[in-house]
Amino acid sequence: MKIGSEILSSLKISSSDRVNKAEFCCSPRTILSVPVVGAGLSGLTAARDLINAGKSVVVLEARDRVGGRVLNAHLANGGITELGAEFVGPTQDRVLNMISTLGLKTYDTYNVGNDVLWHNNTRGTYFAGASGIPPLDVPSLLQAAAVEEALDSMAATIDVSAPWTHPSALDWDGMTFGYWLNSTISLSPARFLLDLFSTSVFSAESEELSFLYVLSYIASAGNETLVGTVERLINTQDAAQAQRVEGGTQLIAIKLAESLGLENIKFNAQVRSITKTSDGYDIGGNYPVSAKQVVVAMSPPLASRIEYYPILPASRDQLTQRMPMGSIGKAIAIYETPFWRSQNLTGQALSDDGIVRATFDNSPSDASFGALMGFIEADEMRQFDAQSEDAVKAAVLQDYVKYFGPEANNITEFVLQRWDNEQFSRGGPVAYGPPTLLTRFGPALKQPVGGIHFAGTETAPYWTGYMDGAIRSGERVAQEILETN
Known part of the structure; x- marks a missing residue:
């Protein structure tokens, strides 16, 4: 798989650069203003702002590529398809601006x-339009609409910056x-x-999600002037799935x-430890460095796998112990043409059965080939995590x-990607919030610990869980550091 090969050839470190933990004490260390752990959009954004402010920065990425959960796959037909985050839409101001700027x-x-x-067990078709309402019985549609209205209202x-401060937070989070x-x-x-x-x-x-977390996530699907809504999260037209990026989102x-x-x-620069010293931090791993401050631009559960000396406050550790990742995969079937379009179909399907319960047309803008993308999620993904690719493909x-x-x-x-x-x-x-997480440990999500600053889409007030949220978090953490120096 070719992933930014022009960058990889310049950026890969050789095996001679790698050191184990025991060797770290004696390895030469680069002295920096700020190392950034993670080359996803949050880490790269933080690095951009810090470099622009004159800081000496290195981004330490454990993988052999940039992008994190944003990933292109190069196909045998010469095209690409996206295996990770791929959609952008209205009020996602940061990512839309970055796309344009780049x-x-x-x-x-x-x-x-x-x-x-x-x-x-019955197939039907319907014109979704802007509303996205499937053809169910009227009482059910009315009830679903009432529930959506109630969710939006709450x-x-x-x-969005502190959902745990809401007067009903304890009840909703419980x-x-x-x-x-x-x-x-x-x-x-x-x-x-609703399921x-x-x-x-x-x-x-x-059953896994805190009700407060769901409400805060809905609230985040907007910006400083437009409140978030369920519709903006789930729809295609004028919503979160409205647009795609020519050449794939990993190009961002x-x-x-x-x-x-x-x-x-x-x-290939996995960080294994962050140690407080008398004048800053030593970063232990494949590329050891020392710095005054550190950005950890990773999801909370993965950030917790770094060893911290001294250990982080209990509130931060308790949060990361309780904040799991969702379970997701993407399955993309490639065809000579997008044949469903001749049947007047969008390529979007909703289902109450099977391994794939939501699909999209992932064909390129010129329709030079067809691509159907299906999300495999939650219990369905867990069921197939350990099965062979052939078994997943057949299902x-x-x-x-x-x-x-x-x-x-x-x-x-x-093409199959099991995240x-x-x-x-x-x-x-x-990484999502189960019951009681936000009210007990929410402030620890983005609170710095000394000179250690935490970024990642989970920490964003708007578009949590999306590329836009990742960029916002990188901007925030860079500003935190610049305000202290």
Whole structure:
């Protein structure tokens, strides 16, 4: 798989640069203003702002590429497809600005025609339009709409920077989203829609999520002038799935990395320890450095796998012990053409059954080949985490045939990404909050510990879990450091 090869050739460190933990004490160390741990969008953004302010910075990345959970796959037909984050939309101001600044272009997600609904073992099609409402019975649709309105109303009262300060925070954080749905929804088709919202947005079952966390996440789907809504999270038109990036979203990270100067990024540079010294921090790992301050731009559960000396405050450690990653995979079937378009289908399907329960048309803007992308999420992903790729492929294609007909079997290539099995991700799209996490430990999510500063999309007030949130977190943490120096 070719991933930013022009960068990798310049940035990969040789095996001679690697040291084990025992050798760290005697290894030469680079002295810096700020090392940044992680070359995802949050880490690269923090590095950009710090370098622009005159700081000496190196980005230490455990993988052999940039992007984190943003990843392009290069196909046998010469095209690309995205294995990680891929959509952008209105109010995602930071990522849209970065795309423009880096000279990249966006195009509309294919959304022409009818969507597919597979429900109660029956296939139907419907025109979703801007509303995205599937053809269920009227009482169920009315109940689902009332629930969505209630969620939006409660979310609008939340301080996105400190949801744990809400007057109802203890009550909301003490129950799961599933418990609230049980007490609110009586009709199973309406419940199907809300459970699909849970798995599609969080890659977690509704019983796993704190109700406060869900409300704060909805609230984050906006910006400083527009409040977040459920609709903005789940819809395609004028919502979070509205557009894609020409050439794939990993180009954002690749172009941003190039703008930093290639000498400022080190690959295969896993950080294993961060040790407080009399005048700063020693960073132990494959590329040892010393610095006054450190940025850890990683998801909370992965950041906890670094050894800290002295240990971090209990509140931070307790938070990271309780904040798991969602379970997610993406399965992309490649075809000679996007055949579903001739059937007046968007390539989008919703389902209450199978391994894939939400799909999108992932074809390029010129439709030079067809690509159907399916999300594998939550319990379905866990069921297939340990199975062979052939078993996953067979299950996925069985679903695609149900949704789009027998032509869905005629693939030219099949690409699978199981983020649960990625060593330096262990899931996605975001680390989520189970019950009581936010009210007990929420402030520790982005609170610096001495000179250690925490970034990552989980810490963003707006578009938590998205590329925009990752960029916002990088900007915040860089500003924290610059304000103290």
